[in-house]
Amino acid sequence: MKSIFFFFILTLTLTLTLTSSLCFCKSTLDQDQDPTPTPWPHQFHSILAMNYSGILSIIDLWYDWTNGRNFNIIQHQLGNVLYDLEWNNGTSFLYTLDSSKQCSTAQLEVGVLRPNWLDGATYLGQKHVDGFLCNVWQKVDFIWYYEDVVTKRPVHWVFYTGREAHVMTFEVGAALGDAKWQAPVYCFDNSTGTIDSVTAGNKLVDGVLKGSVLL
Numbered sequence: 001m002k003s004i005f006f007f008f009i010l011t012l013t014l015t016l017t018l019t020s021s022l023c024f025c026k027s028t029l030d031q032d033q034d035p036t037p038t039p040w041p042h043q044f045h046s047i048l049a050m051n052y053s054g055i056l057s058i059i060d061l062w063y064d065w066t067n068g069r070n071f072n073i074i075q076h077q078l079g080n081v082l083y084d085l086e087w088n089n090g091t092s093f094l095y096t097l098d099s100s101k102q103c104s105t106a107q108l109e110v111g112v113l114r115p116n117w118l119d120g121a122t123y124l125g126q127k128h129v130d131g132f133l134c135n136v137w138q139k140v141d142f143i144w145y146y147e148d149v150v151t152k153r154p155v156h157w158v159f160y161t162g163r164e165a166h167v168m169t170f171e172v173g174a175a176l177g178d179a180k181w182q183a184p185v186y187c188f189d190n191s192t193g194t195i196d197s198v199t200a201g202n203k204l205v206d207g208v209l210k211g212s213v214l215l
Helices: 001-031 197-204
Strands: 041-050 053-065 070-078 080-086 091-095 105-109 122-129 132-139 143-146 156-160 163-170 193-195
Touching: 041 197, 122 143
Parallel strands: 105 193
Antiparallel strands: 041 053, 041 163, 053 070, 070 080, 080 091, 091 105, 122 132, 132 143, 143 156, 156 163
């Protein structure tokens, strides 16, 4: 009698366990879809800590899709400050504001990155980076993009060159005053160098996000 009772309990337990397991897997299959990257807000300000094989810099990024412009202010460690100003018509200025008054201009085929520039990126799964659990995507073998699972804010991205960006701040809606977007007058002198789109891509994109390369 005890053997029959024990066999009944064992059979019931196994049946319930298998049923629960099947239901869980079915539910998972129904709901398990790859997440998609959150589009960038139309305006934001971000501080990025950059690392390229131990070479460090800070990028002060102002993204302004609303007005068709993007600004990367790049502080090299114990070095100069480089201003990378990009407009939606493809015009880019790379200049300094120190006594050297250096400036290069470029006309690129595509302007500022669209807010949905990550559309079509390949989902790679989740990974802990900089203390955050992130969803990870790869975009056209150029960039690996990490986004916080909870807040949907960007946390980290890695360029194909190995250069890494760590997102220190991300202020949605922050905007830089119009006067700050004006390139210096010496950028419009005939003496300043003009570089073609290929050279501009190689020089300007390594460390900053440029629409002409990613799209």
